[in-house]
Amino acid sequence: MKKTKRVGAIIKILTEAPNKSFSLRYFCDTFGAAKSSVSEDIASAKELCEEMMLGRIETAPGVGGGVRFVPYISDEDTVKLQEELIEKMSDPGRMLGGGFLYTSDIMFDSQLVRRVATVFARKFQESGADFVVTIETKGIPVAVMTAYLLNLPLVVVRREAKVSEGSTVSINYFSGTNDRIQKMSIAKRALKNGSKAIVIDDFMRGGGSIKGIYEILGEFDVEVVGTGIIMTSKTPEKKRISDYVTILHLEEVDEEERKITVLPNCQIF
Amino acid sequence: MKKTKRVGAIIKILTEAPNKSFSLRYFCDTFGAAKSSVSEDIASAKELCEEMMLGRIETAPGVGGGVRFVPYISDEDTVKLQEELIEKMSDPGRMLGGGFLYTSDIMFDSQLVRRVATVFARKFQESGADFVVTIETKGIPVAVMTAYLLNLPLVVVRREAKVSEGSTVSINYFSGTNDRIQKMSIAKRALKNGSKAIVIDDFMRGGGSIKGIYEILGEFDVEVVGTGIIMTSKTPEKKRISDYVTILHLEEVDEEERKITVLPNCQIF
Numbered sequence: 001m002k003k004t005k006r007v008g009a010i011i012k013i014l015t016e017a018p019n020k021s022f023s024l025r026y027f028c029d030t031f032g033a034a035k036s037s038v039s040e041d042i043a044s045a046k047e048l049c050e051e052m053m054l055g056r057i058e059t060a061p062g063v064g065g066g067v068r069f070v071p072y073i074s075d076e077d078t079v080k081l082q083e084e085l086i087e088k089m090s091d092p093g094r095m096l097g098g099g100f101l102y103t104s105d106i107m108f109d110s111q112l113v114r115r116v117a118t119v120f121a122r123k124f125q126e127s128g129a130d131f132v133v134t135i136e137t138k139g140i141p142v143a144v145m146t147a148y149l150l151n152l153p154l155v156v157v158r159r160e161a162k163v164s165e166g167s168t169v170s171i172n173y174f175s176g177t178n179d180r181i182q183k184m185s186i187a188k189r190a191l192k193n194g195s196k197a198i199v200i201d202d203f204m205r206g207g208g209s210i211k212g213i214y215e216i217l218g219e220f221d222v223e224v225v226g227t228g229i230i231m232t233s234k235t236p237e238k239k240r241i242s243d244y245v246t247i248l249h250l251e252e253v254d255e256e257e258r259k260i261t262v263l264p265n266c267q268i269f
Numbered sequence: 270m271k272k273t274k275r276v277g278a279i280i281k282i283l284t285e286a287p288n289k290s291f292s293l294r295y296f297c298d299t300f301g302a303a304k305s306s307v308s309e310d311i312a313s314a315k316e317l318c319e320e321m322m323l324g325r326i327e328t329a330p331g332v333g334g335g336v337r338f339v340p341y342i343s344d345e346d347t348v349k350l351q352e353e354l355i356e357k358m359s360d361p362g363r364m365l366g367g368g369f370l371y372t373s374d375i376m377f378d379s380q381l382v383r384r385v386a387t388v389f390a391r392k393f394q395e396s397g398a399d400f401v402v403t404i405e406t407k408g409i410p411v412a413v414m415t416a417y418l419l420n421l422p423l424v425v426v427r428r429e430a431k432v433s434e435g436s437t438v439s440i441n442y443f444s445g446t447n448d449r450i451q452k453m454s455i456a457k458r459a460l461k462n463g464s465k466a467i468v469i470d471d472f473m474r475g476g477g478s479i480k481g482i483y484e485i486l487g488e489f490d491v492e493v494v495g496t497g498i499i500m501t502s503k504t505p506e507k508k509r510i511s512d513y514v515t516i517l518h519l520e521e522v523d524e525e526e527r528k529i530t531v532l533p534n535c536q537i538f
Contacts, residue, residue: 008320017380020380051273053277053278054277054281096432098432100432102456102458104456105422105458108413108423109423110413111413113413136406137406137427142409144379144409145413148380154377154379154410156377160521163369164365164372164373164407252286
């Protein structure tokens with residue numbers, strides 16, 4: 001196998017599985033090449049990736065070490081993404097009455113939410129999380145993409161306990177949006193006691209369901225090390241949770257004037 | 270901007286948004302470069318991508334033309350993926366009783382389902398589909414990834430009509446798994462009449478819910494141009510749908526012998 005091809009194959013293997021660590025031995029075995037030449041190839045891949053602004057290839061030395069690709073989004077691209085999201089979100093055609101907005105087309109736009117996920121991945125890269133968690137349904141795509149970029153398992157909290165989940169833990173929580181008590185449940189085998197979680201969701205109004213996720217995770221002594229939300233409503237001002245990263249602020253939905261005001265979170269960096 | 274960097278930037282832009290078509294003008298504007306040099310850069314990117322086995326860069330000539338990246342998985346890598354999935358699926362610890370298996374860890378493993386999605390994307394690349402559709406919840410990750418690779422919108426059929434979906438169309442269908450009538454609903458504004466769909470799901474037993482999706486799509490005169498399922502149960506032999514691509518066959522769950530038998534679909538190519 002020629003050197004150029006080996007370097008290319010290394011880039012492909014690493015970038016398709018972000019944050020997954022590969023040993024030097026893995027590449028030696030894959031290419032049937034000596035350690036010394038694979039080391040050189042990795043150095044070339046690293047340079048090429050930097051040159052290409054593809055992200056960062058990191059090498060950790062020693063027995064437990066390995067090579068991995070760390071995805072990245074620049075401040076400039078983050079601002080551009082916020083502007084695009086705001087343009088879409090502000091379309092008055094989204095108004096459903098009662099202050100509700102139709103956002104499924106945005107939350108299920110996989111290429112768009114992947115870019116949002118890159119912002120969360122950059123933010124939570126060093127959080128030490130063991131998994132990403134969300135509650136069904138609209139937050140799943142951005143949570144899947146965040147889990148993908150950080151190479152973490154995804155856990156989905158269900159609204160209803162399903163037979164295919166095995167034994168579950170359930171809690172009741174107060175949802176301000178629906179103004180009622182709701183239930184959420186999680187498969188016991190989905191979580192390890194004492195692990196660390198990143199919570200991802202599409203939208204937060206009062207924070208009731210995020211708080212519910214914290215509580216259900218508490219049943220497993222899970223520590224929340226980061227919370228990322230695509231859009232947060234300005235009202236109610238008092239949220240049930242305090243420490244979160246949001247991409248957008250929903251300032252106002254004025255149904256009379258047919259005007260939706262969305263602002264970027266400028267403190268995101 | 271140096272040529273190497275331009276070529277790198279082109280590869281990054283294209284591979285991060287698979288199947289999205291970019292005009293020559295877009296790159297000219299982005300780099301502040303002449304058409305002739307951008308054309309050369311694209312040709313270099315194309316070569317490099319082939320050399321790197323990253324997938325395929327396609328250029329379509331003319332006014333409506335553009336440049337796009339088409340993702341790919343080789344037959345060899347597909348077989349390797351099937352083997353990995355089978356090893357995971359066959360773990361007797363998955364047995365929940367009553368023939369049910371716990372598969373959430375696999376279906377929510379984003380890096381794994383991305384590889385599965387590449388198989389579906391390769392299969393349905395030329396299907397002419399306008400969108401990808403699934404039913405909540407466990408099929409969402411693989412459907413998100415398929416939609417991502419094909420650059421198509423994702424539509425998620427809900428079990429319950431939600432206020433944030435606006436006006437919906439609902440149907441009742443028979444689910445053999447639960448042995449009862451269930452409901453599914455879809456937001457009216459999610460679909461365009463007369464468009465074409467790819468249906469993606471994680472698991473099929475009798476095909477009741479997939480058939481339900483066909484029916485609800487029929488309300489919008491939507492044509493199904495492809496159906497992809499990760500694992501299909503051998504029993505019941507008679508399915509409610511006939512034309513689908515499955516990655517795996519679930520042959521038998523023997524609870525007495527604690528043995529799960531899963532086979533690859535060898536007709537997948």
